[in-house]
Amino acid sequence: MALIQETDYGTPIRITDKIVTLIIDGEAVSVPAGTSVMAAAMMRGTQIPKLCATDSLEAFGSCRLCLVEIEGRRGTPASCTTPVEEGMVVNTQTERLADLRRGVMELYISDHPLDCLTCSANGNCELQDMAGAVGLREVRYGYGGANHLDAPKDTSNPYFTFEDSKCIVCSRCVRACEEVQGTFALTIQGRGFDSRVSPGGMDFFGSECVSCGACVQACPTATLNEKSIIALGQPEHSVITTCAYCGVGCSFKAEMKGNTVVRMVPYKGGKANEGHSCVKGRFAWGYATHKDRITKPMIRKKITDPWQEVSWKEAVDYAAGEFKRIQAQYGRDAVGGITSSRCTNEETFLVQKLVRAGFGNNNVDTCARVCHSPTGYGLKTTLGTSAGTQDFASVDDADVIVVIGANPTDGHPVFASRMKRRLRQGARLIVVDPRRIDLVKSPHIQADYHLPLKPGTNVGMINAIAHVIVTEGLVNEDYVRERCDLGDFESWARFIADERHSPEAVEDLTGVPAADVRNAARLYATGGNAAIYYGLGVTEHSQGSTMVMGMANLAMATGNIGKPGAGVNPLRGQNNVQGSCDMGSFPHEFSGYRHVSDDATRQMFEAFWGVPLQGDPGLRIPNMLDEAMAGAFKGLYIQGEDIAQSDPDTQHVTAGLAAMECIVIQDIFLNETAKYAHVFLPGSSFLEKDGTFTNAERRINRVRKVMPPLGGLADWEVTMALSNALGFAMHYKHPSEIMDEIARLTPSFAGVSYDKLDHLGSIQWPCNDAAPNGTPMMHVDRFVRGKGKFMITEFVPTEERTGPRFPLILTTGRILSQYNVGAQTRRTENSRWHEEDVLEIHPFDAENRGVLDGDLVSLESRSGEIALRAQISERMQPGVVYTTFHHAKTGANVITTDYSDWATNCPEYKVTAVQVRRTNRPSDWQARFFEEDFALKRIGPDVDAAE
Ligand code: SF4
Ligand code: SF4
Ligand code: SF4
Numbered sequence: 001m002a003l004i005q006e007t008d009y010g011t012p013i014r015i016t017d018k019i020v021t022l023i024i025d026g027e028a029v030s031v032p033a034g035t036s037v038m039a040a041a042m043m044r045g046t047q048i049p050k051l052c053a054t055d056s057l058e059a060f061g062s063c064r065l066c067l068v069e070i071e072g073r074r075g076t077p078a079s080c081t082t083p084v085e086e087g088m089v090v091n092t093q094t095e096r097l098a099d100l101r102r103g104v105m106e107l108y109i110s111d112h113p114l115d116c117l118t119c120s121a122n123g124n125c126e127l128q129d130m131a132g133a134v135g136l137r138e139v140r141y142g143y144g145g146a147n148h149l150d151a152p153k154d155t156s157n158p159y160f161t162f163e164d165s166k167c168i169v170c171s172r173c174v175r176a177c178e179e180v181q182g183t184f185a186l187t188i189q190g191r192g193f194d195s196r197v198s199p200g201g202m203d204f205f206g207s208e209c210v211s212c213g214a215c216v217q218a219c220p221t222a223t224l225n226e227k228s229i230i231a232l233g234q235p236e237h238s239v240i241t242t243c244a245y246c247g248v249g250c251s252f253k254a255e256m257k258g259n260t261v262v263r264m265v266p267y268k269g270g271k272a273n274e275g276h277s278c279v280k281g282r283f284a285w286g287y288a289t290h291k292d293r294i295t296k297p298m299i300r301k302k303i304t305d306p307w308q309e310v311s312w313k314e315a316v317d318y319a320a321g322e323f324k325r326i327q328a329q330y331g332r333d334a335v336g337g338i339t340s341s342r343c344t345n346e347e348t349f350l351v352q353k354l355v356r357a358g359f360g361n362n363n364v365d366t367c368a369r370v371c372h373s374p375t376g377y378g379l380k381t382t383l384g385t386s387a388g389t390q391d392f393a394s395v396d397d398a399d400v401i402v403v404i405g406a407n408p409t410d411g412h413p414v415f416a417s418r419m420k421r422r423l424r425q426g427a428r429l430i431v432v433d434p435r436r437i438d439l440v441k442s443p444h445i446q447a448d449y450h451l452p453l454k455p456g457t458n459v460g461m462i463n464a465i466a467h468v469i470v471t472e473g474l475v476n477e478d479y480v481r482e483r484c485d486l487g488d489f490e491s492w493a494r495f496i497a498d499e500r501h502s503p504e505a506v507e508d509l510t511g512v513p514a515a516d517v518r519n520a521a522r523l524y525a526t527g528g529n530a531a532i533y534y535g536l537g538v539t540e541h542s543q544g545s546t547m548v549m550g551m552a553n554l555a556m557a558t559g560n561i562g563k564p565g566a567g568v569n570p571l572r573g574q575n576n577v578q579g580s581c582d583m584g585s586f587p588h589e590f591s592g593y594r595h596v597s598d599d600a601t602r603q604m605f606e607a608f609w610g611v612p613l614q615g616d617p618g619l620r621i622p623n624m625l626d627e628a629m630a631g632a633f634k635g636l637y638i639q640g641e642d643i644a645q646s647d648p649d650t651q652h653v654t655a656g657l658a659a660m661e662c663i664v665i666q667d668i669f670l671n672e673t674a675k676y677a678h679v680f681l682p683g684s685s686f687l688e689k690d691g692t693f694t695n696a697e698r699r700i701n702r703v704r705k706v707m708p709p710l711g712g713l714a715d716w717e718v719t720m721a722l723s724n725a726l727g728f729a730m731h732y733k734h735p736s737e738i739m740d741e742i743a744r745l746t747p748s749f750a751g752v753s754y755d756k757l758d759h760l761g762s763i764q765w766p767c768n769d770a771a772p773n774g775t776p777m778m779h780v781d782r783f784v785r786g787k788g789k790f791m792i793t794e795f796v797p798t799e800e801r802t803g804p805r806f807p808l809i810l811t812t813g814r815i816l817s818q819y820n821v822g823a824q825t826r827r828t829e830n831s832r833w834h835e836e837d838v839l840e841i842h843p844f845d846a847e848n849r850g851v852l853d854g855d856l857v858s859l860e861s862r863s864g865e866i867a868l869r870a871q872i873s874e875r876m877q878p879g880v881v882y883t884t885f886h887h888a889k890t891g892a893n894v895i896t897t898d899y900s901d902w903a904t905n906c907p908e909y910k911v912t913a914v915q916v917r918r919t920n921r922p923s924d925w926q927a928r929f930f931e932e933d934f935a936l937k938r939i940g941p942d943v944d945a946a947e
């Protein structure tokens with residue numbers, strides 16, 4: 001295996017049907033119009049020397065190394081800034097050019113520390129390469145004059161250094177931060193010889209920098225360099241794989257030395273990220289080899305016993321024996337399983353197969369229950385399929401972007417960068433969110449409308465927007481007539497036109513001025529292609545499914561589905577939340593969203609799996625916990641999930657877990673749920689296994705093994721062993737065989753195979769005979785369900801109410817540097833940006849309570865109480881407080897309630913009535929947490945060693 005080197009064309013590749021032919025060094029070359037001479041030369045295999053150009057950035061023309069001669073033109077133009085023209089005759093290699101280029105290089109080298117042999121970039125440095133390419137043999141100027149060789153080094157960023165003495169001021173980093181990332185953290189300060197790169201006059205750690213790594217990627221020298229490269233040296237080989245954090249699904253080259261990852265480099269060929277990354281995927285992979293990894297199977301009879309390390313066989317046999325005992329004693333339905341949105345499609349498919357075929361019931365659920373289950377329900381009901389409608393590239397064609405209940409710059413950073421680029425190009429922006437998220441105002445971006453609604457009033461807001469569209473004659477009638485069910489539309493239009501839905505009528509409810517709602521609605525309906533992007537601020541409500549349908553209604557009414565730049569687009573939280581749903585993780589559905597009661601589908605699975613299957617839906621996670629409390633549910637197999645931390649109303653969850661007799665956890669760390677477990681099966685990180693993840697745009701990406709599983713078995717092998725021990729045989733030799741089975745049993749995956757994925761890079765489902773290479777955009781000529789179905793979306797207030805005892809509303813979210821329950825990111829340097837969860841509170845509410853910034857405050861709801869530090873913030877509106885849930889010790893879910901979406905049971909994380917008071921001690925729950933944390937995670941002496 002070798003290092004994968006991607007071609008750098010020097011300037012961006014243009015895509016157009018217009019082709020221009022020119023002559024380069026005597027040979028005809030045909031390229032798209034708008035291509036630079038530099039890129040055209042590279043397309044025929046001629047690399048013109050360059051330093052300030054790279055194909056992720058627009059040409060800048062500052063280094064003057066890429067000079068060429070063009071017949072009929074005077075001078076020597078820069079090839080990076082010169083577009084091709086029909087019939088142009090270009091010479092890239094002449095003596096005059098060679099002299100000029102050597103002269104330029106001589107100047108650069110005369111102000112460069114020539115420590116190449118000990119430089120961390122030795123062998124991977126464009127300056128070094130260019131010195132060789134232009135044939136530089138001597139530097140006449142010496143080091144006597146003014147230079148920058150003593151410039152200080154900035155090592156403040158946890159992941160990369162800035163060694164100013166090596167900087168050639170090509171400004172690639174500055175432009176990467178602007179054009180690719182959109183953060184504008186870097187500038188060139190000073191003029192002429194004094195020009196230096198600066199992160200705003202401070203060090204990197206204290207600056208606006210979000211550590212996306214784009215500047216490091218762009219830097220042609222060792223000036224910006226990964227600390228891992230400095231520590232470990234240059235990599236030897238690389239493997240293309242997929243980030244295991246969020247639902248953007250970025251592709252990376254895992255660059256390795258033996259079995260050690262040296263760095264993760266975003267892959268330009270990755271269709272979800274096109275060479276960009278965020279701090280998590282790019283740098284926060286060290287958790288995979290963290291000392292906390294549990295790599296030996298463990299069992300214990302009681303949760304108060306210390307863990308005992310045992311062999312894989314002993315652990316698997318013990319788990320299978322317990323599940324069989326429980327089923328014999330309490331009945332077939334007393335056990336179940338939870339699949340993970342962090343694991344691969346293949347692993348998820350196996351877990352649900354084990355439950356349906358091995359346990360013989362449908363008690364399988366997934367963590368998507370607590371995030372995007374309303375997306376599945378709402379989009380399937382209205383449009384016919386449980387997935388987003390567009391690919392990410394579609395945003396490049398959007399004229400109006402509506403962001404509802406999502407915070408893309410923190411939650412989906414790489415897509416946010418793409419969205420911000422489109423906004424800088426002039427797309428209009430509407431943000432619907434209780435909190436003033438970064439997108440509302442960031443460098444060169446200002447939302448046209450921010451509608452800061454009160455949490456819990458989403459449906460009132462979407463109805464008000466729809467009311468304006470219907471009553472002001474803004475419906476796209478041709479589209480509706482042609483594409484939608486007219487009867488349903490007319491009922492909906494009558495419903496929505498009612499005055500009680502007008503922006504004025506709901507102004508008190510939502511807290512948003514009616515005029516703003518009217519103007520935003522007009523902009524959405526008339527501003528051109530309009531795209532809705534939404535997140536958990538939509539779904540995690542008692543009316544999550546209603547809100548998803550409300551957004552689909554809006555998009556259908558305005559003709560904004562089935563074309564580029566439009567659509568209803570869920571921003572999926574976890575890396576494989578789409579995939580875990582696709583794979584049949586819900587208790588009522590087989591893979592491909594087919595109901596278990598559908599006889600034909602069930603019979604097909606029965607025939608293939610060779611066992612009878614149940615036709616009634618099984619238990620959802622909350623029902624499993626309820627049944628456990630009632631004494632009827634006793635055993636649970638959980639792969640890659642930490643429901644004790646991630647699910648709402650922690651005390652109810654832990655009481656349910658504590659009531660069970662056998663909990664089997666398969667994970668990479670001893671998580672919070674493991675406190676209640678009897679068997680621990682070591683999981684494998686994404687670096688240790690083969691498989692696929694499906695991202696938010698339905699894109700199936702390959703996950704490739706770059707190192708052996710630390711525990712000896714990949715997750716799919718563990719599930720297989722457990723199934724075999726239960727008596728339901730599974731015999732896969734490689735995850736590709738599992739994908740072949742998925743393809744055979746799932747129409748939307750019918751054309752998917754590892755061979756095709758390797759060939760195409762990635763595939764967006766549906767992929768079948770009708771769409772052999774996949775489907776970037778859904779519902780193009782007709783909706784998947786036939787006619788689009790408008791649904792009545794009556795606003796029903798949540799039962800969670802504020803009052804004198806709990807006057808504030810708590811809403812929750814995430815932060816860029818941490819991820820979900822923090823199990824991975826807390827074990828990386830990312831914690832330096834977010835060491836603890838804090839409570840954001842508006843100055844008015846803080847002052848009323850005598851709370852100062854940084855004070856410890858008690859946060860109490862009807863469910864419980866926790867303590868955390870206050871951060872006074874004008875991002876909040878008065879009456880609303882906000883926190884994250886990345887740290888187990890915070891216990892944010894101790895105070896969330898068990899109210900949930902009426903259709904899917906997705907918890908209402910976003911609305912909890914609370915009170916905030918100053919305090920000087922942790923809550924009782926937190927005090928107990930620290931005691932139990934120690935006691936319940938105790939690992940006893942190694943049994944084998946003791947013997
Ligand atoms: S790491 Fe990203 S945000 Fe930070 S300076 Fe570099 S490009 Fe800008
Ligand atoms: S830090 Fe690197 S990319 Fe930035 S100006 Fe200096 S050499 Fe160029
Ligand atoms: S945007 Fe998401 S998928 Fe991409 S690198 Fe960041 S966490 Fe990973």
Ligand code: FES
Pocket residue numbers: 049050051052053060061062063064065066067078079080081
């Ligand atoms: S690469 Fe063209 S001017 Fe620098």
